[in-house]
Amino acid sequence: MSVYLTGQAVLDIQAGAPNNGRGTADQGNVTPVKQHRTGGKTYPYGSAQWWRRMLRDSLPDTETASPVIVNGKDSKQQSYTSGRPDRHTDDDLFGYMAATKTAQHMRNSVLSTGTFVSIAPERPTRDFGTMSRDLPTGSNPVLHEHEFYTAALQGDLRLDMLRVGFFEQEGKVRKAALSDEAVKEALQAGCVEATRRGISGVLLPIEERRRRVGVLLRTMAAMHGGANQAAHYGDRAPALILLAPIRGGNQPFTRILAPVDGEIRFFADTLREEIEAWSDLIDGKIHLGWAPGFLGDQRESARADLADLITADRLVIGHPRVVLADLAQSIESGEHDTWLQD
Incomplete structure (x- = not known):
């Protein structure tokens, strides 16, 4: 079976509005954030398209973006990239549909992404502002409102190593x-x-395939962007990211974080049991990037609880940027070429 880098990422959103929802007429002049309700509770979320757009926009300047082609008018207008994954890393990793009158060419995304949903229920706050600058004397200020929230958004990830390049x-x-x-x-x-x-x-040659995976991993560690950066600027790189090389591409790590009495908890026992249950399909060490300060002192507690797995080199825990850079370097050096083979 082929190897997939499978896991999840968590974004620590502090008083942010990173992904706007669609306003309705009954809401008036209010810009909402994306949110859904389940079990009578509200959960803010960011769409997969939003996260992928941030990731794509965060690629380094050394990666030439695939040119966007626009043709047609009004309802018949179309836009698509050049559809040349041999030349452009973004076309390779994120896929495309290049459709013209004479031909259609497409590539399914190599990187699968889940919706980034708040781990705990959180009700967005409504804030308002005014436009009153240089209005005529006696004029009323123009009011506008928007929503923001503080939450940890969790989404699943899977990179199909065999299809890169x-x-x-x-x-x-x-x-x-x-x-x-x-x-x-x-x-x-x-x-x-x-x-x-x-x-x-x-x-593509294996050297280029290694390089593109390395670029993607390093970009994940330095993501930026999203909506409302002028008023709600904040960190958009993962506060926690887990990636495991798994043959077959199953996702066993969705339940290692959960709310308990309103607090998000990391369950080391859950991670340990999943690692043992899937050990016959895990092809290498588990990489857990965890930013210091995220979830208080739970990172150090996790280190202690999982010390035997760390000592046995089955699990590594460190800063997300360091962990992802080390994983990228090991792939670029050819240490994991079997992950890129059929």
Whole structure:
């Protein structure tokens, strides 16, 4: 079975409005944040599209973004990237649908992302502002309102290592990833023809595939952006991120954080039991990036509770930026080339 880097990320949102919802006429001049209700309680959330957009926008300047093409007008207007994953890391990792009158080419995302939902129920706060600058004497100020909240948003992640740098052409795919002309250009530039999971396609050199995974991991550690940065600027890099190399791509780590009496708790016993239960499919150490200060002193308690796994080199706990950089470096150096093979 193929290896997936599987796990979750948690964002520590402090008085923020990182992903706006859609206002309705009955709300008036109010900009809401995205939220949903379950069990009679409200949970703010950020959409998968929002998180992926932040991640894509956070890629380093050394990565040339795939050009966006716009054609048509009004309801028939279309926009899409160039659809050249051989040339652009973002087209490779995030996928695309490039549709013209004569052809359609698509690539499903290599990176799967869940919705980032508040771990504990939190009711957004409504704030208001005024526009009163330089209004005529006697005029009333123009009021506007918006919502914000403080919450820890948790979302699942999965990176399909086998598909990084592999562009499907024929087999169990809806559309070919590349046009015939693009295939010729990719092969001339150093790609090779290959077959993976019974699908034929075009494969980048392993050095470039290693590099792209490294770029993605380092970018995760330094994410920034989101909505309302002028009034609600804050940290958007993960306060906690867990990644495990798992054959088959199951996600067993969604329950290691949960609210207890209004406080978010990390359950070391849950993590330990999941590691043991899936040990036959875990292909390497578990990487747990945990920012100091997030969840108080629970990080040090987790270190103590899981000391045997750390000593046995089955688990590493450290700052998210350090943990992700170390994982990126080990992949770039070729230490985990088996994760990139069929």
